Amino acid sequence: MYCRNCGNKLPEGARFCGACGAEQKQSMVNADEKQPETVYQGMTGKTVEKQDVISSDSEIKSVKCPKCGGKRLQIMTETDTHVKTSGGGYSATKGCFGWLIFGPFGLLCGNCGSKQKTSVDTTNKTYWVCSDCGNKFRNLDDWKKEIEEKEKLANNTMIYCVLAFIAAFICFAIRFSFLAWIMLILGIVYVILIPVGKNQLNQEKEEYKKLEYESTEK
C-alpha cells in the first residue's frame, strides 16, 4: 500500500506514514485480509516473514516499538545541514608567528591573508517510525556509530590537552613566553571542556542502553 498523502510505500496495514506522518485510514478490504507480519532488521531495511516460534539459540535481534511493542517499522533518514563560516577576522596563529618573527608589531600579521570560507556540514540520523502508533525512535546501529565518533573526538581532545601543556612548557623553557601563555590557556580550556563532554557522552550512552533494552528482542 501507499501513503494517501505523499505516496510513500508503506507496509500493509500501516496506520502512520514514516515519511510524512499522515494517519492512514484503512479500507474495509485491507482490514479483512490477513497479512503476514513483517519484521525489519537492522539498517538494511530487509523484510523477513515473522516466525511464530523464534528458536532460543537464534542470534537475530528484531526491533520493536518501545511504546506499543509493534513490529511494523519503517526506516526514515533525517538530514541536518549546518552552514559553517570560518576564516575572516583575526587569526591568532598568524598573530603569534608574527610576534615571534617581528616582535609586538607582528601581531598585525593576524589580519593578513584571511579569507572567508563557507563549508556545508551534513549529518544523517536514522530513525524508526512505528506504523501502529506513529512513535519515532533512533535506529540503534546508526546511533552507536555516532556515539563511537564522539568518543574518538573526546580522546583526541585529551591528546590536544596534553600537547598544549607540553608546548607551553617548552615555550616557557625557551622564553617564548607569549606563546607559552596562549598554550597554557588553551590547555586549561581543554581541561574544563573534557569533563563536560564526558558527562554528556555518558548521558547519551545511558539513553542508548535504555532504548536498546526497550526496543530489541532476542
Ligand SMILES: [Zn+2]
Ligand atoms: Zn506520507
Ligand SMILES: [Zn+2]
Ligand atoms: Zn508503536
